[in-house]
Amino acid sequence: MIDVNSLTKEFKSPKKYPGFGGAIRSLFSRKYDVKAAVDNVSFHIDKGEMVGYIGVNGAGKSTTIKMLSGIMAPTAGDCVVDGIIPYQRRKENASNIGVVFGQRTQLWWDLPVSESFGILQKIYEIPEQRYQENLAYFKEILGLEEFYMSPVRNLSLGQKMRADFAASFLHDPKVVYLDEPTIGLDIIVKENIRKSIRDLNALKKTTVILTTHDLNDIEEICKRIIVIDQGKRIYDGSINELKVKYGRRKEIRFIVGDDREKPKTLDLDKPLKAPKGSFEVTFPEGEILVRFERDRFDIGAIISAVLKRASVRDIVIEEVGMEEIVRQIYAGSIAMDK
Numbered sequence: 001m002i003d004v005n006s007l008t009k010e011f012k013s014p015k016k017y018p019g020f021g022g023a024i025r026s027l028f029s030r031k032y033d034v035k036a037a038v039d040n041v042s043f044h045i046d047k048g049e050m051v052g053y054i055g056v057n058g059a060g061k062s063t064t065i066k067m068l069s070g071i072m073a074p075t076a077g078d079c080v081v082d083g084i085i086p087y088q089r090r091k092e093n094a095s096n097i098g099v100v101f102g103q104r105t106q107l108w109w110d111l112p113v114s115e116s117f118g119i120l121q122k123i124y125e126i127p128e129q130r131y132q133e134n135l136a137y138f139k140e141i142l143g144l145e146e147f148y149m150s151p152v153r154n155l156s157l158g159q160k161m162r163a164d165f166a167a168s169f170l171h172d173p174k175v176v177y178l179d180e181p182t183i184g185l186d187i188i189v190k191e192n193i194r195k196s197i198r199d200l201n202a203l204k205k206t207t208v209i210l211t212t213h214d215l216n217d218i219e220e221i222c223k224r225i226i227v228i229d230q231g232k233r234i235y236d237g238s239i240n241e242l243k244v245k246y247g248r249r250k251e252i253r254f255i256v257g258d259d260r261e262k263p264k265t266l267d268l269d270k271p272l273k274a275p276k277g278s279f280e281v282t283f284p285e286g287e288i289l290v291r292f293e294r295d296r297f298d299i300g301a302i303i304s305a306v307l308k309r310a311s312v313r314d315i316v317i318e319e320v321g322m323e324e325i326v327r328q329i330y331a332g333s334i335a336m337d338k
């Protein structure tokens with residue numbers, strides 16, 4: 001359904017020089033800084049897949065979505081969505097896709113939600129029966145009724161998001177791009193949105209690319225993630241694989257009663273007979289936190305080594321979850337094979 005080949009987008013901005021003199025110089029200079037927001041990214045997504053597209057702020061996620069949805073043309077490389085090059089055949093492409101940019105609404109600011117939807121029905125030539133069915137479904141699952149007749153500008157952030165989400169699905173698009181679709185939503189609405197994404201995917205085989213900083217969204221919706229960093233793809237694979245490969249770490253939290261009783265450093269290299277770097281000891285408030293690779297250490301040995309050296313009130317043992325793995329990928333402390 002989606003084929004992305006060496007997709008690259010560079011932004012040119014006038015070269016900046018420091019200071020007041022520099023500002024003047026910038027004004028007359030013809031030099032540009034060129035920055036690749038998306039840098040040689042390739043991937044392939046099948047019909048009906050739901051893929052999480054994640055990365056830190058400024059990684060290039062929204063820029064990728066803009067090219068996929070036809071808003072922007074790439075500097076190099078290309079993408080094909082359902083056999084169409086989106087930025088070349090924007091109109092045709094638009095009837096295939098739905099887009100939600102959580103930061104921006106696609107609805108008409110001064111019109112009631114009901115009229116915005118009516119316009120969309122005309123634009124996308126949605127048959128009356130299909131339109132009524134879809135509308136009824138979204139009214140029910142997202143509780144649109146309470147603000148259906150209000151102008152969009154009067155809606156709260158979460159109400160606007162709900163209306164926008166429904167609007168992008170009204171014409172049964174084959175592909176939807178969701179760029180932070182749950183921003184600002186309360187937990188109940190968030191859960192409803194996640195559920196409707198899963199339902200629509202199961203029912204209509206909708207292909208979904210989801211961009212969000214809420215990893216719970218990703219875990220609940222996607223089986224596969226693509227991670228980008230400074231415009232480059234650094235991971236593409238299943239979430240399960242990621243967990244098996246990098247989630248081998250566990251952590252033990254030793255709760256200490258009084259920070260004064262807590263040692264400032266804790267030398268476990270010798271008692272554990274392990275090289276530096278194979279485990280990590282940190283000292284968050286009220287705790288001693290040991291992170292280690294599950295297969296390489298005996299939990300008993302770690303616990304007894306710490307208990308000998310500090311007075312501990314409680315012990316919590318945890319698996320390192322997806323959030324922690326992704327944090328480490330972002331921080332560069334997990335070396336990814338490209």
Ligand SMILES: Nc1ncnc2c1ncn2[C@@H]1O[C@H](COP(=O)(O)OP(=O)(O)OP(=O)(O)O)[C@@H](O)[C@H]1O
Binds near residue numbers: 062
């Ligand atoms: N129109 C533009 N002109 C110049 N630079 C841009 C433009 N749009 C984006 N950029 C730059 O490209 C980079 C990628 O931006 P993008 O919006 O794709 O990031 P993102 O991954 O969506 O981040 P976030 O998580 O903050 O939404 C950023 O450094 C941004 O400043």
Ligand SMILES: [Mg+2]
Binds near residue numbers: 061062063179
């Ligand atoms: Mg973005």
